Amino acid sequence: MKLIVLLVLLPLVLCEENFESAALPKANTKGLQEDLQEFADLIPQKEIIGVVLTYIVTDKEVQNIFNYVQTQEFKNLYGAAIRTDAVRELVELLESYGLQVRQAVNQISSLLMLPPLPGRIGLSKASPGGVNGLVDAVLCLLPREELIELYLRKLIESPEIRQLKDNLSSQQTINAAIKVVTNPDVRRAYAELHKRGINLAEIAKQVVVYFLDLN
Secondary structure (H helix, E strand, C coil), X not given: CCHHHHHHHHHHHCCXXXXXXXXXXXXXXXXXXXXXXXXXXXXXXXXXXXXXXXXXXXXXXXXXXXXXXXXXXXXXXXXXXXXXXXXXXXXXXXXXXCXXXXXXXXXXXXXXXXXXXXXXXXXXXXXXXXXXXXXXXXXXXXXXXXXXXXXXXXXXXCHHHHHHHHHHCCHHHHHHHHHHHCXXXXXXXXXXXXXXXXXXXXXXXXXHHHHHCCC
């Protein structure tokens, strides 16, 4: 399930134009969920939770971010952002590919006491502490080689994974992601997070650098 977060983040780095409602090929949901579960089984969830909790308890930057996320100010910003048409359209598009986006996001938001998603209608070295340090510590727990090997094997063996890859890289997905990242409510929430040390673009680069083994 946590793999969905990575799959959702990657299209947000791309850009251009308006969302189009043209239907893409439907995913074989049953087969796709079985494929995704193989990736999820490789994720050391307990160890990752342990690292996150340690940072929340011991790291001042992460503590400040965690405390801010609990404030009514951020809850209002987050709530306004997730209720926008742009977010709704992107979530519905990703779920049409067979990704359980609402379930994954709501599991995390419930832990942070944030509102749930509405129903359907630089390549710099990470610091040892702070948000980048937390991301780096979590990435180091992932079995990178096994995940990459499984992904490459699934590209060969699984038509559902190939279809998901094509869907995520499609112009329709890119256009939907652009609507989200250019939405005023989303940008306000992003700006507040950025002021407090969360640079989502840098975190995305951190993830890409890790999986490409560029460190």
